[in-house]
Amino acid sequence: MSNKLRHARIRLLAVLSMLLSVGAGGTLAYADGGSESYNYSFWGDTVPAPAAYEATVSIAGEGAGAGPFKDPSDLHVTPDGRIYVLDSGNNRIVVLNRQFKEVETIDAFDNGGSEDAFLNPQGLFVTEQGQILVADTGNKRVVHLDQNRKLVKIVDSPESELLQADFDFQPVRVVVDKAQRLYVMAVGVFDGFMEFNANGEFTTFIGANRVRVDPVELFWKRFSTRAQRSRMVMFTPTEFTNMDINEEGFIYATNGDAWGDTIKKLNAQGNDILRRTGYFSPRGEVRYTNEEGPSRLVDIDVADSEIYSVLDAKRGRIYTYNGDGHFMYVFGGLGNRLGEFNTPVAIERVRDDFLVLDKALGEITVFRTTEYGRTLNEAVRAYYRGDEEKAFELFQKTINMNANLEFAYAGIGKALLRQGDYAEAMKYFKRSMDQANYSKAFLLYRKEVLREYFPSIMTGIVVLLVVAFAWRKYRKAKGGKRNVSVEQRVV
Numbered sequence: 345m346s347n348k349l350r351h352a353r354i355r356l357l358a359v360l361s362m363l364l365s366v367g368a369g370g371t372l373a374y375a376d377g378g379s380e381s382y383n384y385s386f387w388g389d390t391v392p393a394p395a396a397y398e399a400t401v402s403i404a405g406e407g408a409g410a411g412p413f414k415d416p417s418d419l420h421v422t423p424d425g426r427i428y429v430l431d432s433g434n435n436r437i438v439v440l441n442r443q444f445k446e447v448e449t450i451d452a453f454d455n456g457g458s459e460d461a462f463l464n465p466q467g468l469f470v471t472e473q474g475q476i477l478v479a480d481t482g483n484k485r486v487v488h489l490d491q492n493r494k495l496v497k498i499v500d501s502p503e504s505e506l507l508q509a510d511f512d513f514q515p516v517r518v519v520v521d522k523a524q525r526l527y528v529m530a531v532g533v534f535d536g537f538m539e540f541n542a543n544g545e546f547t548t549f550i551g552a553n554r555v556r557v558d559p560v561e562l563f564w565k566r567f568s569t570r571a572q573r574s575r576m577v578m579f580t581p582t583e584f585t586n587m588d589i590n591e592e593g594f595i596y597a598t599n600g601d602a603w604g605d606t607i608k609k610l611n612a613q614g615n616d617i618l619r620r621t622g623y624f625s626p627r628g629e630v631r632y633t634n635e636e637g638p639s640r641l642v643d644i645d646v647a648d649s650e651i652y653s654v655l656d657a658k659r660g661r662i663y664t665y666n667g668d669g670h671f672m673y674v675f676g677g678l679g680n681r682l683g684e685f686n687t688p689v690a691i692e693r694v695r696d697d698f699l700v701l702d703k704a705l706g707e708i709t710v711f712r713t714t715e716y717g718r719t720l721n722e723a724v725r726a727y728y729r730g731d732e733e734k735a736f737e738l739f740q741k742t743i744n745m746n747a748n749l750e751f752a753y754a755g756i757g758k759a760l761l762r763q764g765d766y767a768e769a770m771k772y773f774k775r776s777m778d779q780a781n782y783s784k785a786f787l788l789y790r791k792e793v794l795r796e797y798f799p800s801i802m803t804g805i806v807v808l809l810v811v812a813f814a815w816r817k818y819r820k821a822k823g824g825k826r827n828v829s830v831e832q833r834v835v
Contacts, residue, residue, distance in 0.1 A: 383748055384630050384671055386623050386777040391748040396664075396673035396717030397698060399683030403444045404707040405431070410438045410446040413706035418468040418517075419699060421692045427699065428476070429708070430468040435461060437468065437476065442694070444708070450476070453487070453495055460495075462487070467517035467529070479515040479528065486515050486528060488544075499526065502538070502546035519589040527595060529584050536614060537584065537595070550614030553584070553599050590646045598641035598654055606641050607654060622669035622751065623777075628656045629663075630671075639663075645691045649728035651721070653691060655700070660685040662698065666724045670751040673720065675711060676700065683709065696721055716745045723755060732759040754778045761785055766792060 381395040405413035414433025421427050426447070427440040436451035452461045463482030470476050474491035485500035501513060517529035524542035527550070536552035587597040594617075595610040606627045609618035624630050628639025639656040646652045650667025660678035665671055675698075677684045687704035696718065698711040713721065723738035736759040739752045746752075757772035758781065766789035773782035794801075 380677075381673065381675060383673070383746070383750075384623060385748065386750055388624070388630060390631060393673065393746050393748060394716040395675065395714055396720065397662075397675040397711040398714055400710050400712050402682060402705075402707045402709045403440075404705075405438070408438070408440055408444050408446050410440075410449060413438070415703055416689075416701055416706060417466050417703060418690050419692050419701050419708070420468050420470045421694050421699065422470050422474065423472055425694060427692075427694070427708075428468055428470050429701070430465055430478070432465055435463060435465065437478070444710075450489075450493060453489055453493060455495055455498070467515065469519050471520060477518045477520055477526070479518045481514055481516055481531075484513050484515075486518050486526065486540075486544075497544045499528075499540055499544040502540070504546050506535075506549065507546070517587055519587055519595065521589060521593045523593075527587065527589070529587060532583075534583060537587065537597070537610075550612075551584075551595065551597065551608065551610040551616070552614070553601055553604070585641060586643045588644050588646045588652075590650075591648075596644050596646045596652055598644050600640070602638050606639070607644065607652075618669070619667060620669040621780075622665070622671060624671070626654075626663075626665045626669050626671070628654060629659060629661070642688075643690050645693055647693050649725040651724060653693075653698075655688055655691045657688060660688050662691055662700065666751075667728065670754075672724070673717060683711070685709070716742070719745065720749075720752075723752070727755055727759065730762070732762045735759045736763075750776045752776075754781065757781060757785070761788075 381393045382390045383393045385391050405411050410431075411434075413429065413431050415431075416429055417432040418430040419428060420430075425442040427442075427444070429438045429440065431438050434451070436449055438446055439448040439450070441447050452459050454460070462478060462480050465478050466481040467479030468476070475496070476487075476489045476493075478487045478489075480487050483500075485498050487498055488496040490496050502511075512532070514531040515528045516531060519527050521527070526540040526544070528538040528540065530538055533549075534552070535549040537550050539547050539550055541547050584597050584599045587595055589595050593612065596618075597608045597610060599606055599608070605616065605618070605620075605625065607618060608616045611617050618626070620626065628641055632638060636658070639654075639661075640658040641654045642657040643655040644652060645654075651664065651672070653662050653664040655662055659676075661674050661676045663671065663674050675683070676688070678686070685700065685702045685705070687702055688700050689703040690701040692699045692701075696713045700709045700711065701707075702709065719738055720742050723735055723742055726734035726738055736756055739755040739759065743749060743752045743756075753772045754776035757769045757776065757778065760766075760769035760772065761781065761784070766785045769785040770782055770789060773779075773785055
């Protein structure tokens with residue numbers, strides 16, 4: 345049986361295990377408690393895990409010295425630690441320092457000699473140089489300000505043969521790459537993100553979601569009248585819900601496809617290159633009740649070393665994955681306690697800490713790492729850098745704190761694999777159910793054993809051949825003498 349078929353069988357068994365957990369009421373078991381920390385085993389079971397993050401404080405606009413936030417919708421953190429809050433209901437941007445105190449408020453800018461302002465802005469992006477791009481939704485435009493808050497350009501009313509004549513441009517999210525290309529998520533656009541060049545000219549769409557066809561709906565459409573078909577659901581791609589961009593220019597995006605790939609990593613051509621080699625495809629919650637349904641991801645944040653986190657608005661939880669798609673940890677929830685939310689809309693990192701913006705409450709909750717969270721983050725980073733010894737040490741420390749984190753065993757196995765300790769790597773890959781890497785380690789171990797013992801084996805074979813040849817000659821010679829002796833006695 346090939347490795348692919350073996351791996352497919354194991355995945356099928358995992359899915360069947362989840363289906364068998366369906367109770368009489370037709371629901372799947374799931375982790376209880378909004379703030380509970382857990383992991384998923386290879387078989388899809390929720391297993392307890394130490395908390396990776398703990399809420400320390402919530403900051404409202406009044407506490408920051410900026411007055412109450414009203415329906416804030418987005419935030420952004422720059423490398424120097426400044427926090428930009430898009431206070432949508434107040435049509436302004438509030439800039440906070442590392443101590444969460446207001447240092448600047450941007451509510452207007454000069455536009456050709458006249459004062460201009462935002463109207464219900466929904467998206468915000470700040471470059472490393474401090475330039476600001478705002479998805480000014482109410483004014484149907486993207487506003488680009490430089491680091492001195494001077495207007496660079498306004499992108500509005502894009503024209504192209506790719507757009508309908510009556511296209512209504514309502515941007516809600518925006519990011520920019522190092523080549524100054526703008527990528528905009530707009531209301532009602534199903535063809536992907538809108539790409540604009542450095543001059544603000546629309547060029548193309550990238551990363552359109554695939555159309556998901558309901559076979560039952562398709563069947564009935566074939567037998568329906570034109571009037572009935574017009575009332576049925578149209579088979580159109582799903583819209584994206586948010587995006588972020590990393591230092592290499594790859595766009596990480598979330599979308600509303602409840603049953604497809606809800607997280608994507610898009611290259612310059614718009615192709616999805618996200619690695620999904622974890623036990624389950626990254627998508628937020630894995631086990632849930634049928635009434636509750638799958639996660640509704642509304643934001644994504646990309647850190648260094650290909651670590652990324654997504655926000656599930658339905659549950660108020662933040663899920664984090666490594667670059668291979670392994671689930672690292674979860675925190676948050678809905679409720680009234682510190683660390684729980686009413687309407688979470690945005691997440692950002694300040695180094696290893698997390699900020700979560702609550703639209704309804706108008707406040708930011710700060711989460712700081714625990715020892716377990718810091719150790720796991722550093723283990724993943726060490727492996728990403730290729731520092732096998734450090735990764736081995738940190739992953740060992742991680743599983744000492746959480747023996748249920750099965751992918752950490754795979755991390756140790758990969759570190760051992762890189763170090764050439766194939767036999768020991770096989771043990772850890774077996775523990776983590778990593779069939780592909782186990783097979784790789786086994787082949788390398790077999791080659792190593794053959795290389796080590798090949799001279800001895802060949803020497804043994806040669807000796808056996810020589811002995812067999814000598815024995816055959818001896819038996820032949822002895823048989824000849826016996827025949828001569830018999831003939832002499834007969835004569």
